[in-house]
Amino acid sequence: MQDPKWNNYKIHPSVVDWLKKVNRNLQGAKKLFVLAFLSSGCGLASGSATTAHAQANNAEPSRVQESEIRELIDRNLAPELAEPGRLRVSFCPRWNQISTTERRETLQHFFVALARAESNFRPHLMFYEPSISGQDLLTGQEHVSEGLLQLSYQDARIYGCRFDYDREHREFQQDFQARNNRMSWKARNAHRSILQPDRNLECGALIANRLLLSARNSQRDLLQVMGAYWGTLRAGRPSRNKVIREVQQRMPACLSAG
Numbered sequence: 001m002q003d004p005k006w007n008n009y010k011i012h013p014s015v016v017d018w019l020k021k022v023n024r025n026l027q028g029a030k031k032l033f034v035l036a037f038l039s040s041g042c043g044l045a046s047g048s049a050t051t052a053h054a055q056a057n058n059a060e061p062s063r064v065q066e067s068e069i070r071e072l073i074d075r076n077l078a079p080e081l082a083e084p085g086r087l088r089v090s091f092c093p094r095w096n097q098i099s100t101t102e103r104r105e106t107l108q109h110f111f112v113a114l115a116r117a118e119s120n121f122r123p124h125l126m127f128y129e130p131s132i133s134g135q136d137l138l139t140g141q142e143h144v145s146e147g148l149l150q151l152s153y154q155d156a157r158i159y160g161c162r163f164d165y166d167r168e169h170r171e172f173q174q175d176f177q178a179r180n181n182r183m184s185w186k187a188r189n190a191h192r193s194i195l196q197p198d199r200n201l202e203c204g205a206l207i208a209n210r211l212l213l214s215a216r217n218s219q220r221d222l223l224q225v226m227g228a229y230w231g232t233l234r235a236g237r238p239s240r241n242k243v244i245r246e247v248q249q250r251m252p253a254c255l256s257a258g
Contacts, residue, residue, distance in 0.1 A: 063121040064148060064197045070108040072198055076205035077107060081212055090221045091244040092254035106251045110222075111149075111204065113246040117232045117239040118150040123197050124190045125150070126175060128183050131231075138165045141176055146187065147200035150230075151207075159210055161203035163194045 080086060082103040089095040092106055119125045127150055132143040137154035145152060153172070156163040165172065171189035179185055193199050207229055215225045223233050223240065232239035248254055 064115070064123055066112050066121075068197065069112050069115055069121075069148070069201060072201040073108050073111040073205055074104060076202045077111075078209045078213060081209070082107060087212060088219060088221050089254075090223065091247060092251065094254055094257070097257070098253045102251065102253050106247060106254060109247045109250040110243070111201070111208075112250075113243040114204075114226075114230065114232070115148045115201075116246070117243055118145075118230065119148050121148065122186075123148050123195050123200065124187045126179070126185055126187050128179060139169070139172060139176070141173075144176065144179075146192075147195045148197055149200055149204040151194060151200060151203050153194060155203055155207065159203065159206045161206055162199050163203070168192045168194075 082100050084096045084100075084103075087095065089106070092098075095103065095106075098106075115121055125147065127145045129143040129145055134143070135141060136143055136152055137157055139153050143152060151161070151163075153163050153165045155161045156165065168189070171192055175187040175189055175192075178188060187195055189195075194203075208226065211225050211228060212222065223244075224235075227233040227235070227240075231237065233243065234240060
């Protein structure tokens with residue numbers, strides 16, 4: 001049956017059939033051109049978004065702000081540690097004279113200084129620990145420290161930290177193999193739980209709670225107790241003196257009244 005739109009033209013039916021065929025071919029060619037253009041990624045919005053997303057995933061994580069560290073530590077550190085008489089803090093001689101609020105602030109600044117000494121606020125930092133013998137209880141590899149406070153996956157088993165090695169073991173192994181005999185290097189899989197600032201700091205607070213609460217009635221100093229885990233706080237280390245100076249500068253009430 002002849003298409004009604006051709007009724008106004010006196011054209012032979014065979015020519016009409018040929019023109020309709022050409023029209024269909026042109027429409028098909030147009031669709032093919034559009035599909036080819038889209039698949040090529042030439043100016044494609046979705047292609048650009050995909051590229052940007054991939055670049056974002058591989059981008060180097062930004063350094064964590066001090067205010068974030070203070071907030072997370074204060075949220076997870078045991079409140080009783082700020083009570084008078086609970087701790088012996090040699091770098092804060094007026095520890096029992098300052099207010100509870102000031103003691104909490106002192107502990108917050110202490111962890112900020114510790115994070116600076118351990119990682120310089122770089123959440124993706126990995127460090128090879130040759131001084132620790134044996135293997136990590138979870139990874140089965142030589143010991144490495146990771147994240148803001150330079151922690152290890154085995155802390156999940158020892159202290160109950162929320163690190164998910166079971167789901168991340170492939171990514172960890174990739175990052176471990178990327179060491180190339182370096183002492184410190186950047187993790188490529190920055191999304192791993194141990195590298196997330198909130199979980200890393202939460203774990204650090206759990207470790208501190210365990211160590212400090214078990215020693216709260218003894219005469220051991222905070223630095224001595226915490227140094228059992230963090231080598232940067234041990235006597236004779238330059239980093240220990242830097243931590244002390246930073247906290248005292250931020251909290252002058254530790255040294256003098258008013």
